[in-house]
Amino acid sequence: MREIVIGGAQLGPIQRAESRESVVARMIVLLDQAAKAGCGLVVFPELALTTFFPRWWMEDPAEVDQWFETEMPNAATQPLFDRARDHGIAISFGYAEKTSDGHHFNTSILTDTAGNIVGKYRKVHLPGHSEFDTERAFQHLEKRYFEPGNLGFPVWRNMDALMGMCICNDRRWPEVYRVMGLQGAELIMLGYNTPSVNSQDSAEGLEHRLYHSDLSMTSGAYQNAAWVVGVAKSGDEDGHPLMAGSIIVDPNGFVVARAQTEDDELIVHACDMDLCNFGKSTIFDFARHRRVEHYTRITAQTGVEYPE
């Protein structure tokens, strides 16, 4: 048994006017709860420090850059790192990253239990669009404000387990889980900011959208025999509702913990990494069963190529 008690630290809404310091204080409250619950690892959502700013159209680069962090930790987040180290809890959270040479990424980091950053991931699958879209009920400008991640989907050894990360829309792409599964990933962590309404189909409905979120994570877990922890930023941000539905999924694809609110809320499960072993050595023993000679299209072509 290799048990890690994992906390999924869902955040309620962050209004545009809320400061990073205020959000970090909320994250520390959740971290303290997690410590009391015996957690060894706590996962916070995507863009955990600010509102989901890609819903806002901005033309001035300086206005855009105010949402980005140029170093991590920094003054605003140092108290979170300090508290995590004090508790001996590893953490993962997302933020908008501006590099020293001016690149912009939607990033998440992972620390060890001593507060050292041991992994960084930059979101690969950016949803939405890059120019103002008059057809949509609201904007989703991730393709405008971020570049696609350039780090792939690494897997790190941490806490005697193999861990990887992805972010939000990445969770809908089976390629993401598989690339990590092919590195032996036992735990895949992700955060998301997912609107409760489809900007291109207002009739879709929240229940429908929560089902798709569940389906993406449960299938990714099952098909790679890995734990998946998906954590929302949720609730009403300046009139724009984000769905909740944070879950912890076991390596058989079953949801073992689920958030009940759209507010700051901690979900907890004692996750035995050895539960991955059966699936990885039987039905999803990749070395024995995969037939890569028939998968060529997956990497050889990006879009659809129709038969003649």
Place this chain on the structure above:
Amino acid sequence: MREIVIGGAQLGPIQRAESRESVVARMIVLLDQAAKAGCGLVVFPELALTTFFPRWWMEDPAEVDQWFETEMPNAATQPLFDRARDHGIAISFGYAEKTSDGHHFNTSILTDTAGNIVGKYRKVHLPGHSEFDTERAFQHLEKRYFEPGNLGFPVWRNMDALMGMCICNDRRWPEVYRVMGLQGAELIMLGYNTPSVNSQDSAEGLEHRLYHSDLSMTSGAYQNAAWVVGVAKSGDEDGHPLMAGSIIVDPNGFVVARAQTEDDELIVHACDMDLCNFGKSTIFDFARHRRVEHYTRITAQTGVEYPE
């Protein structure tokens, strides 16, 4: 609207002693029901003509070959083709195929509404093992009796839609749906013979296994915005239970029809191929969103490569 009324023709058990002629008579009963229900296409299961013989250990090649068809249609199946053509119904079903040069495949075919074979698929992901396994509760010798398919995952234009096939264990592999999705597949048909008991974990349970079957097909449908029709051979074959759970899944990943029995049973749904359009042009617009430069491992390596 491009509507095809599709029938999933689940078959109950076929005992080892039952003849192909007897099975074909049962299939024709289902085909007649489908005609009355207005079906344009009927999907039968994997290895539809015989019992699931890979559970039996055989050493004599002649004994093995008696389960294989050397041509299609043949004397036993001609009445099925004739009736389908009379009804103007396209059909798909699976059978064990022995080629003229002696190769053995687990195969399925697809006809047009005039009874012409327009597509052939040979199962790529063979589960189980090739030698007698004393550790298992029962044998699953597909790797002994079949070679992995050599036709890839083609997609065909048929009935004004783009159709592909896979078989049984293939349905658990997201690569399968994606390779067809990358050819624009709007309908993916599959049959299965899935034991109700995990031969390596008798405690797993039927409910658990039905969930995995559903999860594999619903996620494959959603993530490729395609209809999926999965049809079981089910019930007790000579003391070996096979699960049922035949379903039709819409391009949003929702189950719209489900078998209620473990016997011969027809499920029907009027499937509008244009329901695929929204997903294929928005969230799963592959050309706009996929990032193949980060998927390299999926085709470059078969098994797991651990990080350092």
